[in-house]
Amino acid sequence: MTRVHDMGGRFGDGPVVPEAADAPVFAEDWHARALAVTLACGALGQWNIDTSRHARERLSPQDYSRFSYYEKWIAALADLLVEKDVLTREDLQGKGAAGLHALAERALTAKNAAAALAKGGPADRQGGPKPRFNPGQAVRARLPADNALVDGGHTRLPQYAAGARGYILRMHGTHVFPDSSAHGLGEAPEPLYAVRFPARVLWAHAEHPGDEVVLDLWQSYLEPL
Known part of the structure; x- marks a missing residue:
């Protein structure tokens, strides 16, 4: 189901207008x-x-x-x-x-x-499951993008990447799993990866097909190919 806040890559919301370089930190x-x-x-x-x-x-x-x-x-x-x-x-x-x-x-x-x-509030942790993926490995983002633990729950997997093929760029270590942490189910730390997706894979009419999008995704968001 489309989530109202999940606006990344969605059509119809108008252009993103960057602020001026000299804009104040707080507008009001x-x-x-x-x-x-x-x-x-x-x-x-x-x-x-x-x-x-x-x-x-x-x-x-x-x-x-x-x-x-x-x-x-x-x-x-x-x-x-x-x-x-x-x-x-x-x-x-x-x-x-x-x-x-x-x-x-x-x-x-x-x-x-x-x-x-x-x-700050560092989210890196020790332990957790062993890493399943290595740099360069092809993976697919889970489909659907919904929280698998809580119906309608929080997740950091954007809808536009669900089901898309990408490649592991690097591993960031083990981090608190937001899908669990947001709902009082414990930190449940998992390996976190930077995953690169070609723009042409994410959108049928990418403005610049040669571009890539890099997403930080937890291990349980990913499936091996």
Whole structure:
């Protein structure tokens, strides 16, 4: 089934218009605040990056289509805060109970923000299944592109690559598997590969048939040829 957020290579959405080189980092002041609030809430430890991505994907098609980038962030964050029992709808409306929140000690303060951002959230892991593929090997991306663990769940396999033949470019090591991590099923780390696909394989009328697209794909997304 077509996913509203899975827009890569889709026709009809109009051209991609790059920003000017001298464009400000944030087009509006509230965009910076949206980023800050999202990062601060993520630091509470109630969800992971894959969960937050799936929250944006689960916005209604109507909202997803009309919201701007940071409106999607804020709308999904509000949903997560309620779903994870961090806040209530009344809290979001400014009508919640007063007093110190149970997670107050985990709040990301301004003085700790730079260190937290520098630390990041590495997703590489030890262990997991052994690599099945080697550089240069031909593979096919799984068809369909849906999450095989959760119906309608999060996945990083784009629809336009499903069923396409590509070639292993390199292996990135073993990384957290987002299809599992997004749904509280554990990190389930898998080998992650850079896979190159000729543009003519992905699209019937590629503007530049000699171009290639390189996708980072987990092992269970791929089948040997």
